[in-house]
Amino acid sequence: MPDLNLGKYAEYIWPAYGITALVFGLLVVGALRHARHWRRRAEELRGK
Amino acid sequence: MIPAPAFLANPERFMAFSRWAAPLFGVIAVGLAIAGLWLGFSAPDDYQQGATVRIMFIHVPAAILAMFVYVCLGVASLLALVFRHVLADAAAQAAAPLGAGLTFLALVTGSLWGRPMWGAWWVWDARLTSVLVLFLFYVAYLALRASIDDEAKAARAAAILALVGLINLPIVHYSVYWWNSLHQGSSMMTKGALPPVYAIPLHLMNLAYLAGFGSLWLVRIRGEVWRRRAEAAAVRAARA
Numbered sequence: 353m354p355d356l357n358l359g360k361y362a363e364y365i366w367p368a369y370g371i372t373a374l375v376f377g378l379l380v381v382g383a384l385r386h387a388r389h390w391r392r393r394a395e396e397l398r399g400k
Numbered sequence: 401m402i403p404a405p406a407f408l409a410n411p412e413r414f415m416a417f418s419r420w421a422a423p424l425f426g427v428i429a430v431g432l433a434i435a436g437l438w439l440g441f442s443a444p445d446d447y448q449q450g451a452t453v454r455i456m457f458i459h460v461p462a463a464i465l466a467m468f469v470y471v472c473l474g475v476a477s478l479l480a481l482v483f484r485h486v487l488a489d490a491a492a493q494a495a496a497p498l499g500a501g502l503t504f505l506a507l508v509t510g511s512l513w514g515r516p517m518w519g520a521w522w523v524w525d526a527r528l529t530s531v532l533v534l535f536l537f538y539v540a541y542l543a544l545r546a547s548i549d550d551e552a553k554a555a556r557a558a559a560i561l562a563l564v565g566l567i568n569l570p571i572v573h574y575s576v577y578w579w580n581s582l583h584q585g586s587s588m589m590t591k592g593a594l595p596p597v598y599a600i601p602l603h604l605m606n607l608a609y610l611a612g613f614g615s616l617w618l619v620r621i622r623g624e625v626w627r628r629r630a631e632a633a634a635v636r637a638a639r640a
Contacts, residue, residue: 387623
């Protein structure tokens with residue numbers, strides 16, 4: 353079973369995981385928004 | 401048999417392939433990450449590093465991928481430069497922000513690991529400095545592309561910069577052997593250096609990061625293809 357009690361090093365480990373989750377979140381949201389935006393724009397222009 | 405890169409060089413085939421491959425790689429990445437983190441947090445503390453060994457499961461994959469993504473950026477830039485292939489240029493452009501993000505993560509998680517182990521957030525060590533240079537190459541690539549209005553010229557200049565930056569990759573890799581470094585050597589390359597209780601979750605996380613990059617790269621290339629189609633359609637509409 354996973355042990356989430358990281359003792360005296362928790363102040364280093366959790367921020368490392370938190371920043372990793374944040375950066376991955378930004379990369380995922382950024383990639384999806386970029387693709388969605390330009391797909392809609394291309395479809396709009398093609399429809400004109 | 402058609403080689404994969406040639407098959408994917410056709411934008412229509414690429415869009416058809418990436419439509420199902422991107423979400424599939426994403427699901428694989430999440431599954432592998434869950435398994436890797438579960439095993440990683442179930443592993444015992446290291447006898448020297450204590451619980452900080454768990455930072456390894458996110459730091460090492462980020463560092464490996466930071467270099468791997470730069471190889472992808474370099475190869476795509478070379479193909480774009482030599483063959484003037486639009487999809488190769490889109491692949492290079494799409495790889496850069498992902499590589500920058502992963503290199504940033506390697507630096508930050510390394511710093512958070514170094515503070516309790518070395519007693520310092522940062523040292524001007526050969527490995528750390530060469531990874532910082534790698535990050536600066538990514539930032540310079542993105543800045544160069546953004547600063548030139550003519551897209552063809554921007555692509556050419558950025559591709560040349562990306563190829564110059566490839567010189568840094570062997571320096572990053574061999575820095576711990578060429579110089580007296582505070583950073584440890586590669587445990588993954590040395591057989592038996594890492595016990596299975598750490599090696600298995602680490603390999604799972606490496607694969608998770610690889611699949612995650614694959615998914616995000618495909619999504620970003622798709623976005624680039626749509627952007628170029630939209631801009632071409634806008635030019636056609638303006639002329640009509």
